[in-house]
Amino acid sequence: MIRQLTDPRQLRGLAILSQPDTIIQTGKNEWDVRSQSKDAYYQVVRMFQDRKAQMHNQATWTCTCPDHTTRNVICKHIHAVQLSLKIAGDVKEHSTPTHIEEAEPKNTCPVCKSANVGKWGNRKTGFGSVQRFSCHDCNHTFVVDKGFCRMKSSPKTITLTLDLFFKGVSQRKIVDHLKQFENVEVTQPTILGWIKKYLKLLSQYSEKYKADVGNIWHCDETTIFIKKEDEKKYYEWIWNLMDHKTRYLLACQVTETRYVKDARKPLRIAKEVTDVKPDAIVTDGLPAYREAIKAEFYGLSDRVQNPHVRLKDFETKPNNNILERLNGTFRERTKVMRSLDSSIGAQEFVAGMQTYYNYIRPHQGINGLTPAQMANIPINLRGNRWETMIGLAVK
Numbered sequence: 412m413i414r415q416l417t418d419p420r421q422l423r424g425l426a427i428l429s430q431p432d433t434i435i436q437t438g439k440n441e442w443d444v445r446s447q448s449k450d451a452y453y454q455v456v457r458m459f460q461d462r463k464a465q466m467h468n469q470a471t472w473t474c475t476c477p478d479h480t481t482r483n484v485i486c487k488h489i490h491a492v493q494l495s496l497k498i499a500g501d502v503k504e505h506s507t508p509t510h511i512e513e514a515e516p517k518n519t520c521p522v523c524k525s526a527n528v529g530k531w532g533n534r535k536t537g538f539g540s541v542q543r544f545s546c547h548d549c550n551h552t553f554v555v556d557k558g559f560c561r562m563k564s565s566p567k568t569i570t571l572t573l574d575l576f577f578k579g580v581s582q583r584k585i586v587d588h589l590k591q592f593e594n595v596e597v598t599q600p601t602i603l604g605w606i607k608k609y610l611k612l613l614s615q616y617s618e619k620y621k622a623d624v625g626n627i628w629h630c631d632e633t634t635i636f637i638k639k640e641d642e643k644k645y646y647e648w649i650w651n652l653m654d655h656k657t658r659y660l661l662a663c664q665v666t667e668t669r670y671v672k673d674a675r676k677p678l679r680i681a682k683e684v685t686d687v688k689p690d691a692i693v694t695d696g697l698p699a700y701r702e703a704i705k706a707e708f709y710g711l712s713d714r715v716q717n718p719h720v721r722l723k724d725f726e727t728k729p730n731n732n733i734l735e736r737l738n739g740t741f742r743e744r745t746k747v748m749r750s751l752d753s754s755i756g757a758q759e760f761v762a763g764m765q766t767y768y769n770y771i772r773p774h775q776g777i778n779g780l781t782p783a784q785m786a787n788i789p790i791n792l793r794g795n796r797w798e799t800m801i802g803l804a805v806k
Contacts, residue, residue, distance in 0.1 A: 420478075423447075424490025425691055426720065434495050444488040446476075455492050520546035521553055558612070558801035568595050569605050570797035576606055577767040579743035609801055610763035616804035617766050622786035625656030626690040630677065630700065631734040632669060633741060635761075637751055649741065649761055650677040653734055654685075655693075657785035658777055660737070660768050661685060663761040674703035682707065693720045693731060733776070740768065771796050 426447075427433050433445040435452070440459075443452040453476040459465040472493075473479065478486040519526050523546060531545035531552055545552045559566045568589060575585050582599045589595045630652045639645035648669055652662040661684050662677035674697070688708055694700040741764060751757045770783045770792065777785050781792075792799045 418490075420485065420487045421490045421494075423487040424494055427487060427491040428494050434491060440470075442492050444474075444491055453488050455488050457492075518544055518555055520549060520551055522546065522551045523549045525549070556805055557798075558609070558805040564595060564597065566798050566801075567795075568593055568597075569609070570795055570801070572597075572602055572605055573609060573797050574771075576602070577744060577764065577771070579747060581747040606763070607759065609797075610759065610766065612804045613766045613770075613800060614762040616800070617770060617783075620788045620790070622654070622657070622659050622661070622685055622783075622788060624654035624659050624661065624685050624687060624786055626687065627655040628661065628681070628689045628692045629653050629655060629731050629734045630692055630694045631731050631738065632697070633738045635665065635745060635751065635757055636748075637757060647757060648673070649757075650674070651734060651737055651741075652677040652681050653737060654782075654786070655733065657782050658733065658774050659782040659786040660765050663765040665757045665761055669697060669699060671699045671702045671706070674699040675707050678703060678707040691720050695731060737768070740764075740772075770800060 427444065430445075435443045437443055437454075440457040442455045444455050445452050453474055456473045458471045458473070459469070460471070464470070472485060472489045474486050474488050476486050476488055478484065479489065518528055520528055525546055525548040527547045528544045529547060531543045533540040534543045534554055535541075541554050543552055543554050557566070559569065562569065571593070572585055572589070575588065576582070580588070582602050585602055586597060586599060589597055630650065632648045632650050634646040635649050636646050648666050650662065650664045650666065650673070651660065653660050662680040664677045664680065666673035666676060678692075692700070692704050741761075744764065751760060768782065769786075770781055770788075770790070773779045773781060783790065790800065790803065
């Protein structure tokens with residue numbers, strides 16, 4: 412993991428690294444690094460004195476820039492290459508997630524809480540046979556509640572509804588889809604009830620694990636429309652904070668304004684989720700970010716290098732493309748919604764989107780894995796990921 416950057420040359424090296432096509436590897440230990448002040452490249456070379464030095468990664472670095480040749484110091488171009496090698500190593504480490512534990516506990520008796528239970532035949536229901544268990548200590552027989560106990564519709568119907576909802580299908584179209592292809596008739600209020608019930612359950616369950624994330628974060632805000640009396644178009648702000656390496660969505664927070672106190676809320680949540688102090692936080696030009704980042708991670712009175720990387724405009728590199736793509740995923744859902752009923756409803760909605768994005772939706776940027784898998788969250792979701800996660804959350 413990259414340590415905290417405090418040297419000015421290291422921070423300038425990070426700025427070089429955040430721009431596209433600035434570091435080109437020309438050999439095994441040679442790189443061309445683009446100049447920030449002119450249209451030219453400087454050559455960075457890594458040399459090892461012997462095999463022992465190579466084994467212990469003890470290298471001598473040289474660069475053709477004036478800062479290194481004149482002062483004989485580790486310049487920003489060398490720092491940029493070193494950071495790129497470190498990030499590449501971290502990405503390779505996370506490309507194949509560590510062993511994902513089976514999060515499902517053993518079955519226990521709901522009466523005496525004993526784990527001394529065994530199978531006791533099957534129970535026939537309207538949706539098929541369900542395994543029944545018997546407690547050897549108190550002789551109580553029971554079936555395991557997988558989150559759909561006393562529900563009139565099948566787990567397949569409910570999870571299909573959740574999946575279609577977060578993929579941007581309106582509630583009216585979901586009703587029509589279930590009637591055509593599943594021969595199930597439900598109403599829109601029923602669908603809304605399912606969504607509220609299971610998203611609250613899943614969001615509480617996902618909070619029990621801390622994410623193993625990287626040291627470069629991206630933050631951005633987008634709008635969401637709220638119903639408000641006597642106002643036709645009243646909107647509030649959704650703050651999204653994402654880790655660059657794992658694409659894990661660290662925080663989603665809804666606020667009415669965009670002041671410093673509002674910008675601090677997603678940063679505070681991200682600290683609790685990760686216990687990580689980032690090396691850099693990339694944002695747009697909103698002035699509130701600078702004081703918010705410093706206040707949350709260092710304190711306003713501390714004299715430290717602020718890790719804030721502020722973008723000048725939408726066109727200048729580096730950019731917030733990964734978060735702009737996330738905002739597009741949010742808009743796929745919100746474009747078929749006229750508005751939300753309240754700020755509380757908006758916060759529940761973004762919490763559900765956060766769970767869907769982190770645990771359910773495969774991400775093309777990380778080879779079809781979910782951000783939770785990349786962040787080493789020990790939850791084994793296979794097949795119907797909605798049904799599996801609901802079953803684990805109930806237990």
